[in-house]
Amino acid sequence: MVFREQVSKLFAEWHRICELPGGNDAASTHYISQLHQNGLLKGDEMTDRFFRVLMEISVAHCLSSEVINSNGLQSPHQMQNLSFLAIDIYAKLVFSILKVEQGSSKLFPLSKILSITVKFIQKDSEEKKNSFNARPYFRLFISWLRDLLSPEPIGDGVNFQILTAFAGAFHNLQPLKVPGFSYVWLSLVSHRNFMPRLLIGNAQKGWPHAQRLLVDLFQFLEPYLRNAELAVPVHLLYKGTLRVLLVLLHDFPEFLCDYHFTFCDVIPPSCIQMRNIILSAFPLNMRLPDPSTPNLKIDLLPEIREPPHILSEVDAALKLKLMKTDVDEYLKTRQQGSSFLAELKQRLLLSPSEAASSGTRYNVPLINSLVLYAGMQAIQQLQARTPHGQSAGNTVPLAVFLVDAALDIYQTLILDLDTEGRYLFLNAVANQLRYPNNHTHYFSFVLLYLFAESNQEIIQEQITRVLLERLIVNRPHPWGLLITFIELIKNPRYNFWNRSFIRCAPEIEKLFESIARSCGGLKPMDESMVSGWVSESAH
Template sequence: MSAIISPAPATQGIERPAAALSESLLTTGEALEKYGLVAQKLDALLVKGVVEAEVQGVVAEVPDILLRCVSRDEAALAVAQKVFKSLYENSTNATYVGAYLAILAAIRDVCKLVVKELTSWVIYSDEDRKFNKEITIGLIRSELLNLSEYNVHIAKLIDGGRNKSATDFAISLVQALVINEPGVSMSELYHLIDALAKLAMRPGSPESLQQLIEFARSNSAGANSIPGFNASKDEKARQSKDKKQVLMSRAATTREENDYAVSDPAGFRDQVSLLLADWCRICDLPTASDAVYSHYLSQLQQTGLLKGDDMTDRFFRVLTELSVAHCLSSEQNITGSLPIQSSQLQNLSFGAIDAFAKLVVYIMKYCTMDQGMSKVILLAKVLSVSVRAVQKDSEDKKAYFNPRPYFRLFINWLLDLASLDPLLDGVNFQQVLTSFANAFHALQPLKVPGFSFAWLELISHRSFMPKLLTINLPKGWPFFQRLIVDLFKFLEPYLRNAELSEPVQFLYKGTLRVLLVLLHDFPEFLCDYHFSFCDVIPPSCIQMRNVILSAFPRHMRLPDPSTPNLKIDLLSEISQSPRILSDVDGALKVKLIKSDIDEYLMTKAEGSLFLTELKQRLLLSPSEANLAGTRYNVPLINSIVLYVGMQAIQQLQSRSNQPASTQQISQNSNMENLLVGAALDIFQSLIKNLDAEGRYLFLNAVANQLRYPNIHTYYFSFVLLYLFGDKNPEPVQEQITRVLLERLIVNRPHPWGLLITFIELIKNPKYAFWSRSFTRCAPEIEKLFESVSRSCGGPKTVDDGMVSGGLSDGNVH
């Protein structure tokens, strides 16, 4: 296949966090818009038939866009999906195909998840795409498909020869990849070739198929895998090599990419073991000086093990294995045959672990890197090797996995490397911290559950969390936001289903403590990312959500919500928009609903089916609902609520050419016009059309915006009170009350906007709150309402002990 660009093979450890964050952070939607401009520019160049260098320059813009995104992986996958679609839409034009493959290769170098997703997209696509030989070969040669997974799929698809299309495609694939232009080994296509070999052994099979299998095996087994390889060698030797090749390929199919499968050179492990032993002896010397360390490091560099190539990866991998094995060998497990329990753990000898950690630190401090190799890249390599070691060890040992050696290793590195040490010349500490953040993301509890407690302590460690959130403010925030979301995603199923076993309880308590530290020391971080956090916290976790929503900027002083005759609309902050770094409209774009919302808000077209179809578009498929524990797409509901509210406020501002006046919003005479009727129509439609479950999720999404004094809090407080009005039936009013009340009867802190809204609801005679039947449906319910009312400064009184942990003095903190 001819192409204007040959996509580069996968590169290792491409990390450019400093460059990525040098400009303003992009949301996924903004990244897609910028890619659209790149695609237009690329199309214009290809139509002109320009030279390769110009196209390469355009292709290089794509990773630059992704590296500036708040959520890099999410943006990379979204752009990759667009490119994948364009790839097949232009499948007849080899020039376009080559260019799009180059873009996918560039995206892969930023986000390794792309290979997995591309493989899945190809496997589950229709036959026209699945059996497109030119594109499939291009994807394989560009290292964009996981061959171990893909060749198993095609082998199954052949179905013993019964699927003729798949069989013909498989034959042409092997012919192209192994015979015509070899570049793929037989081991990588073992299952596929094995399936074709079984067909070739059947009586009456085409001679061409038999010859193809013979050539494939000969080319893979021989020393020269080039077209025209002489197959007339001694038959017994060839058969022997074939057998060895098959055995090797069976083992190779189970390996992970770039991992432990490739055997080390003979004697390599012994060489590394001796180097580690020498280093340990030097570390144990009471009189060891920097000169001794420098001499050892200079000898180490002369071995060529620090050049940054594959041997460097092998070197650090073996060092990790040896030091961890030495540490665990000192353990005395009482039972010897049961999973490790905390009561059975004995003291470990961390000497080898500490020595290994110290070696990496001294290499970073004193070694001069080869050209093209920086200390940050070296650190990324070391961390990547360590991450794979943890993942492999955890997968192999499962319940027997002991995280303590790895925890000790990471703690040593955090203490020594994540500091402003003048010895680390030329090292960007933001890059060091983000390298650790990327490593911790790869070790998140969903991927390595056995490392969860160590992981939580690492991400909240004093040498990591505070520094990531303060150095080069706020460029480290997206990385820590991703880690907190990783934690919430792991906890979500347990918290949603109330499966709080003892380990989960400990992890939950640890999470709350981290959030409280953030609330106290970094409240702006919680303020700016409240939306994405609420997306992954289940509705039942009221206190956890309250902690996040209670955050307010440190420079702000909150007025006491229970102050008599408090004029909210006179607060200077109430007309200001809060900063939101989360991707508010990302879910809308994924579900292709944003343009419909924009059109309705702008035109409010008569006869529009948007409102009638909206409920159905919020529903999940049965399989998705089973996993999520709800029939509704909660992130989509959250996104609709906040996005519609923001658009309504912006329309108000554009009408008056100044920030929306809170006095305008509060005027009841023409509130529908001032609040933008289309936005209220959407909210009123959701209240009326959703069932109890969907309405509860919608009201929670509204209550999530009742935070510190700002225009969003004021607007959504007014919306919630408006929905409580007489136009809606009492079941709706009861559900609004439930959403507010359940957030108030848990332990403090309570969001300021939540208190303001509830006080207005119970005190303003307009809402006739105390005349509602649900406030007097049972004696205990009536006492509960009275207790909360008294806490908020209302007219009712009741014994203080009725509401444990509820409002006692009306203060927010």
């Protein structure tokens, strides 16, 4: 109690210094040297207690200032007039202490202060539950981000280390750990003083930190989105997430491109628009050809030979389930009579307890990993067989794609899996239909090949569903998705318009017709043909 009183007096003294007119740098420096002399900034248990008590005092002062007007007609904003004076003074004290430190030596006290702050917020949230108020902490973090990352040239390295220290703190305050902090957390993580700075410069060293924070957000939202339980609070968080993704799509598309695989692993299949935003990203220096251009030859696009840049560890799930060696073995030898294909379906299933908690019988990250990894190996093998400097598309017939062990795996999956498993498998393929690159080219071929070769209309219907549900949501739509769908409806090889599932109901027919028109996927002759059978079936 005595210690608390001492800290209160020191805090009041600091308040007086902050109130001094004009420059108070000398008084401020003297005050901080006194703290050092009193042994309060040594970095030991005493330092922890000092900052903890300062947090308690400033947060308590802020919350006690809340004025709740007895008049019930006041708007919620008028009812919550908080005074942030004590929070601002505390933020300034921390900034002043760190400013005295030189270069990277300021990072030790900062990481200590952030650690104390994180524990304080976690404890406050646990104790107060629904009455937890996150606004004082929002103010505190915003002040720090503004002051500590000032434009003053303090050296890019130090700035970056400060950013990653905050990224670590935000990771420990993620919505799964502190649900009551979710809105504030999303505002902080996406703040202009934080996320853009994390993504710009530093040779992309900040990207893994930003990626981890986005994954934290998706993991929290996943159960709600999977079960479509969007109560008002979750709906607001979902809309905020879409906004953040749209900003990233506009300003940092390469970041979304390079981590698309990781993000698709944690976004449930039902979140079509969210996933489309990520898959629509393409490098800033690329110009996308219009998918509806008549006779567009994608094989001739120079970009279609290039592999996309992927920072995700594509084979991580295969390694985790000890399947990578078996997959590699099959892709190399394509051994006839191998038990690999026969056992594949069973190996993709979750245990009953895992299935209950994840809402699906299948290991979705494992399916995603298998599909992309096998395709990447196939593309490498294909390129090794193709004369240097020529694209696989315009010099080698597509039949070359067919001597491909990956295709055996895909055909086995599409035939052996049940409806749920097949849907997840087809989604994993469709996730690779992005901007022009050799993955988009290969997986577009795979999807169309599976459609053409299947003699089961249920499979063709499911392939159509996976493409269509990604096209009927609001823009943006991934380029590779549009290219694949237009090829499917225009190329007579696929006999698309004569499939019975298109004619199952008049509204379905009209939907296909309107999607086909919006894709620019019908010639005038085709349009009259389609509208002819639409009107016939309506009678």
